[in-house]
Amino acid sequence: MQQILHIILYKILAFIKPEMDFSLRGIVKSVGSTVVYAGFAAGAFIVALRALDFLLIEQRIGLFLLHRFISIVLFIFFLSVNVGNIVVSYSTLFRSPEVAFLLTKPINPVRIFVIKFFDNFFYSSGTLLMVLVALLTGFTWYFKINVFYSLILFLFNFLPFMLSAGLLGVLLLLLLINTTLKFGFRKVVSVLALGYITIIIVFFQLSSPMDTVIGVMKFFPNVDGYFANLIPAYIKFLPNNWLAESMFWMAKGEIQQAIPYMVLQVSLSLVLLIIVVLVGKANYLKTWHKSIDFQENTRKKAEGSKVFSFEKPSIFKNPLTDVLLKRIFIFSFVNRHR
Amino acid sequence: MIQFKDLTKKFGSFTAVNSIDLHIRKGSLYGFLGPNGAGKSTTIKMLTGIYSLSGGDIVVDGISILKEPQKIKMITGYIPDQPYLYDRLTGKEFLFFCGGLFGLEKKNVKLRIDEMIETLKLGDWLNKRTEEYSQGMKQRVAIASAFLHHPQLIILDEPMVGLDPQSAVLVKQFLKRKSEEGITVFMSTHSLNVVEEICTDVGIINKGKIIFSGGLDELLSMKNELSHNFETLFIELTSENQN
Numbered sequence: 001m002q003q004i005l006h007i008i009l010y011k012i013l014a015f016i017k018p019e020m021d022f023s024l025r026g027i028v029k030s031v032g033s034t035v036v037y038a039g040f041a042a043g044a045f046i047v048a049l050r051a052l053d054f055l056l057i058e059q060r061i062g063l064f065l066l067h068r069f070i071s072i073v074l075f076i077f078f079l080s081v082n083v084g085n086i087v088v089s090y091s092t093l094f095r096s097p098e099v100a101f102l103l104t105k106p107i108n109p110v111r112i113f114v115i116k117f118f119d120n121f122f123y124s125s126g127t128l129l130m131v132l133v134a135l136l137t138g139f140t141w142y143f144k145i146n147v148f149y150s151l152i153l154f155l156f157n158f159l160p161f162m163l164s165a166g167l168l169g170v171l172l173l174l175l176l177i178n179t180t181l182k183f184g185f186r187k188v189v190s191v192l193a194l195g196y197i198t199i200i201i202v203f204f205q206l207s208s209p210m211d212t213v214i215g216v217m218k219f220f221p222n223v224d225g226y227f228a229n230l231i232p233a234y235i236k237f238l239p240n241n242w243l244a245e246s247m248f249w250m251a252k253g254e255i256q257q258a259i260p261y262m263v264l265q266v267s268l269s270l271v272l273l274i275i276v277v278l279v280g281k282a283n284y285l286k287t288w289h290k291s292i293d294f295q296e297n298t299r300k301k302a303e304g305s306k307v308f309s310f311e312k313p314s315i316f317k318n319p320l321t322d323v324l325l326k327r328i329f330i331f332s333f334v335n336r337h338r
Numbered sequence: 339m340i341q342f343k344d345l346t347k348k349f350g351s352f353t354a355v356n357s358i359d360l361h362i363r364k365g366s367l368y369g370f371l372g373p374n375g376a377g378k379s380t381t382i383k384m385l386t387g388i389y390s391l392s393g394g395d396i397v398v399d400g401i402s403i404l405k406e407p408q409k410i411k412m413i414t415g416y417i418p419d420q421p422y423l424y425d426r427l428t429g430k431e432f433l434f435f436c437g438g439l440f441g442l443e444k445k446n447v448k449l450r451i452d453e454m455i456e457t458l459k460l461g462d463w464l465n466k467r468t469e470e471y472s473q474g475m476k477q478r479v480a481i482a483s484a485f486l487h488h489p490q491l492i493i494l495d496e497p498m499v500g501l502d503p504q505s506a507v508l509v510k511q512f513l514k515r516k517s518e519e520g521i522t523v524f525m526s527t528h529s530l531n532v533v534e535e536i537c538t539d540v541g542i543i544n545k546g547k548i549i550f551s552g553g554l555d556e557l558l559s560m561k562n563e564l565s566h567n568f569e570t571l572f573i574e575l576t577s578e579n580q581n
Contacts, residue, residue: 292390
């Protein structure tokens with residue numbers, strides 16, 4: 001544990017040190033990027049307020065329908081974070097020179113695995129996290145949810161929700177690398193892509209937004225209630241639903257109703273974290289080695305490929321003879337014409 | 339100190355290291371020579387745990403790499419050809435970081451850093467961020483980091499690549515001194531001059547096979563017998579093996 005804390009401490013130190021370019025250009029660049037990021041955040045905040053205003057005041061869709069839509073958006077978002085993590089984790093966990101550096105030190109590989117996962121999760125998702133926090137702030141601002149509950153919503157529902165997506169991503173990545181070596185990259189990626197498409201189709205088959213809209217609109221104008229029967233049973237087991245439900249109850253001011261969903265969300269992320277640590281402990285180093293072998297093998301094959309090779313092999317087997325004859329040729333013929 | 343026992347590394351159908359058997363004695367400064375793609379770096383990467391072994395075993399100071407890799411890492415310092423340093427940390431912070439990875443106390447790391455400043459002529463550079471360093475300075479800091487925990491074995495992959503003459507001399511003197519102090523140094527290199535200048539033992543690898551292993555004096559007497567210079571002897575040895 002001490003070693004993990006030591007690594008994290010120095011990684012934080014390296015992260016928080018400001019950019020060292022104190023020239024006018026550097027300062028302008030830093031100020032510029034801060035303005036752009038702040039602009040993104042402010043934009044997301046305003047969009048959240050406007051969208052909520054439009055849907056609830058102008059379209060009068062009601063709180064329940066609004067949160068069903070939020071649940072759908074969160075589902076797509078969950079899949080995006082999940083796929084994004086598969087891609088980014090591959091480069092941070094299996095191609096990073098930092099991992100190679102740490103592997104040469106007396107550090108248990110599972111520690112490297114966990115540190116690099118969180119490093120990747122917080123660092124690469126930084127911008128996305130910022131925009132989403134701005135959107136969430138827009139939501140809590142609109143419904144006048146106090147700062148304390150907003151923080152609870154963020155820390156105990158939103159963050160574990162994202163973490164679960166990332167953890168599932170890294171689990172899939174380990175599976176992907178191991179199966180790729182057995183069945184080939186194209187086959188495995190095709191199956192994975194097919195799997196994601198199937199999940200999306202099944203999700204929309206099970207929770208048709210059209211059916212939900214029709215179901216809720218039967219009760220118009222009393223559309224702010226909780227229509228439990230309109231939520232399909234399967235959807236109740238999904239983390240996007242838990243987050244949407246929490247937001248719904250918080251928007252209604254019934255915080256205690258939101259707590260069970262937070263417990264579920266945190267529990268899921270903890271269980272996934274334990275699974276990831278156990279799988280990483282058993283497989284990370286093995287998978288790292290397999291991945292390196294695969295990369296080297298691919299590189300060697302590419303080097304061996306003569307398709308784009310412009311090399312003209314010498315007819316002389318001994319390189320000394322080759323060099324000597326070339327020199328004699330240059331000395332006798334080429335230089336004579338100068 | 340190091341024993342390679344029937345060590346093999348395969349990448350698919352390509353055999354990068356082919357059943358090599360080597361014994362590197364304690365306190366020797368072993369120059370591991372070979373042309374590009376001969377298997378030098380692959381051997382080193384297996385020794386440092388970056389690559390897995392396809393066959394055989396590596397035993398360091400009686401410890402098998404297959405059974406207790408972490409124990410071997412505790413007594414080993416590794417300096418790669420392209421040192422990895424954390425860009426935003428200063429050299430000193432990086433050294434404290436590396437010391438902590440070996441469980442060293444801060445005060446001990448500080449003492450070691452003070453010694454290294456002197457011997458490796460690191461000077462004020464240690465207070466600057468490593469992103470400002472030249473290749474030579476990066477290599478010196480990497481060397482300092484590898485020696486913090488008093489290792490018994492030092493592994494270097496092409497340590498002279500990209501070094502300015504001043505740094506090269508410094509590194510050579512430092513390694514020679516450490517070897518004289520009893521530390522085993524295993525170094526892959528392209529530079530025949532470096533081998534001739536500082537190594538006590540030499541191994542030549544070509545196409546994944548060891549074609550020569552022995553004391554430097556053996557190689558030098560071979561060179562004298564054939565009235566060759568070192569370069570010609572090396573090319574002849576490796577090309578004979580190719581044919």
